[in-house]
Amino acid sequence: MARVSVTKPSTFQQYKTLLGKDLRQEFRTREMLTSMGIYAFLVIIVYGAALALTARNLDIMRMGGGLLWVLIVFTSLLGLARSFAHEKEQGCMEGILMVPLDRSVVFLAKTTANFLFMLVVEVIAVPLFYFFFMSAEQVAPSFVWIVVPLLVGTLGMAGIGTMLSTITMNTRAKDVMLAVLFIPFIYPLLYACVTATTTAIMGTEFWIDFFVMPLVLACGYDVVMLLVCWVLYDFVVSA
Amino acid sequence: MSAVEAKHLSKVFGTRKAVDDVSFELPEGSFLSIFGPNGAGKTTLLRVLSTLARPTSGEALVAGVDVREEPDEAREHIGFISHQSMLYPDLTAEENLLLYARLYGVEDPEARVTELLDAVGLAHRKLDLVRTFSRGMTQRVSIARALVHDPDVVFLDEPYSGLDPHAVEIFDELIESVRGDRTFVMVSHDLAKGFAMCTHALVLARGRIVAFAPKAELDYDEFAGLYRDTVGMGVA
Numbered sequence: 001m002a003r004v005s006v007t008k009p010s011t012f013q014q015y016k017t018l019l020g021k022d023l024r025q026e027f028r029t030r031e032m033l034t035s036m037g038i039y040a041f042l043v044i045i046v047y048g049a050a051l052a053l054t055a056r057n058l059d060i061m062r063m064g065g066g067l068l069w070v071l072i073v074f075t076s077l078l079g080l081a082r083s084f085a086h087e088k089e090q091g092c093m094e095g096i097l098m099v100p101l102d103r104s105v106v107f108l109a110k111t112t113a114n115f116l117f118m119l120v121v122e123v124i125a126v127p128l129f130y131f132f133f134m135s136a137e138q139v140a141p142s143f144v145w146i147v148v149p150l151l152v153g154t155l156g157m158a159g160i161g162t163m164l165s166t167i168t169m170n171t172r173a174k175d176v177m178l179a180v181l182f183i184p185f186i187y188p189l190l191y192a193c194v195t196a197t198t199t200a201i202m203g204t205e206f207w208i209d210f211f212v213m214p215l216v217l218a219c220g221y222d223v224v225m226l227l228v229c230w231v232l233y234d235f236v237v238s239a
Numbered sequence: 240m241s242a243v244e245a246k247h248l249s250k251v252f253g254t255r256k257a258v259d260d261v262s263f264e265l266p267e268g269s270f271l272s273i274f275g276p277n278g279a280g281k282t283t284l285l286r287v288l289s290t291l292a293r294p295t296s297g298e299a300l301v302a303g304v305d306v307r308e309e310p311d312e313a314r315e316h317i318g319f320i321s322h323q324s325m326l327y328p329d330l331t332a333e334e335n336l337l338l339y340a341r342l343y344g345v346e347d348p349e350a351r352v353t354e355l356l357d358a359v360g361l362a363h364r365k366l367d368l369v370r371t372f373s374r375g376m377t378q379r380v381s382i383a384r385a386l387v388h389d390p391d392v393v394f395l396d397e398p399y400s401g402l403d404p405h406a407v408e409i410f411d412e413l414i415e416s417v418r419g420d421r422t423f424v425m426v427s428h429d430l431a432k433g434f435a436m437c438t439h440a441l442v443l444a445r446g447r448i449v450a451f452a453p454k455a456e457l458d459y460d461e462f463a464g465l466y467r468d469t470v471g472m473g474v475a
Contacts, residue, residue: 003389004345006315006388017342094319098290099342
């Protein structure tokens with residue numbers, strides 16, 4: 001065999017290659033999307049049963065944001081726990097780590113893939129949630145703005161979840177470990193996003209205080225956490 | 240220049256020394272077989288040399304590059320074949336090899352992948368998912384994966400694990416055909432096979448080198464006796 005010419009690709013090319021690999025695998029197997037989608041649907045059914053007898057006495061508009069985020073957090077947790085299953089199988093993660101690349105590229109590609117998968121599930125679950133619990137209610141015209149806290153919250157959860165999923169990948173009882181670490185880390189983000197989502201559903205005159213400010217804080221938290229994860233990822237995978 | 244060089248290399252896990260003051264030098268184009276009982280530190284040594292684990296102390300050079308100081312540059316020279324294929328089961332053989340070729344920055348990755356799949360005799364299965372392959376076929380794709388960037392040094396960590404005798408035969412033929420001027424370092428429990436393939440042999444026990452010599456200076460029977468005595472030392 002003749003000697004092969006190798007030119008180190010750009011970081012962006014490596015990112016695209018890794019992201020393409022994750023997307024191709026998922027759209028071929030649909031493991032994460034199917035399990036997350038079914039789980040989201042089941043949670044909505046459970047909500048339906050749990051709230052069936054009390055709905056008339058409940059202010060569903062005030063609770064809607066919280067319920068929606070419970071659905072999103074637990075559905076995401078299920079997906080994130082599976083996100084490194086392919087990497088662990090057959091030692092693929094070690095194969096990738098043998099390549100001369102900045103390991104934070106692995107984090108960015110995996111975070112992007114997880115973010116996209118979570119968004120796909122939300123695109124199905126949020127309209128279903130609206131249809132079952134809010135279609136009979138008089139939602140505020142600002143309802144469409146729930147897209148913003150959903151995007152900001154999902155991005156943060158994807159980043160933090162990817163990092164924690166890497167850390168717990170080789171631990172025993174990794175699903176429990178991931179949940180135990182994930183919830184405290186996303187709590188500030190969750191609190192801000194629930195506030196902003198509830199405000200968007202109800203509509204309020206205190207728009208700046210209860211929608212804009214929480215979102216600014218959530219965005220700040222996203223930026224800080226994503227940067228910390230990005231910087232620490234090399235250390236985490238090396239350890 | 241030596242292909243692989245270890246100078247007082249140590250790797251400690253907690254209080255346990257998995258690799259303890261290991262030093263050796265391997266010329267280019269040679270084939271080193273590393274033997275030793277379970278827990279002797281063979282795989283840890285291989286992981287340190289291949290940048291998958293950082294040494295606690297000492298120095299390791301692969302193709303003249305320090306694996307601790309310049310791991311990325313060292314990785315350009317390293318291929319790794321283990322009992323795990325490092326292949327994604329839900330991608331095809333071609334997709335797996337293209338993935339690695341693109342990550343390494345191989346020029347004309349499609350042509351390189353076609354060449355390698357031809358070399359390992361799996362061109363006709365290139366569009367099949369790796370999940371559908373037998374263990375032997377998977378290991379052949381794994382050889383192609385390890386060679387996709389044309390490395391100078393190839394590490395093999397118990398590559399025969401789980402292969403039937405026919406697959407072992409094919410594996411050996413393939414390794415021989417791609418050997419060229421590359422340097423190979425193999426960890427194996429199969430003394431006869433490892434000894435037959437090597438130009439240098441190393442016996443490790445409790446993280447330390449018990450013997451290291453070119454094969455030309457070794458008598459197989461004496462070496463086998465030494466190996467049996469070493470295995471008798473048990474787990475490190």
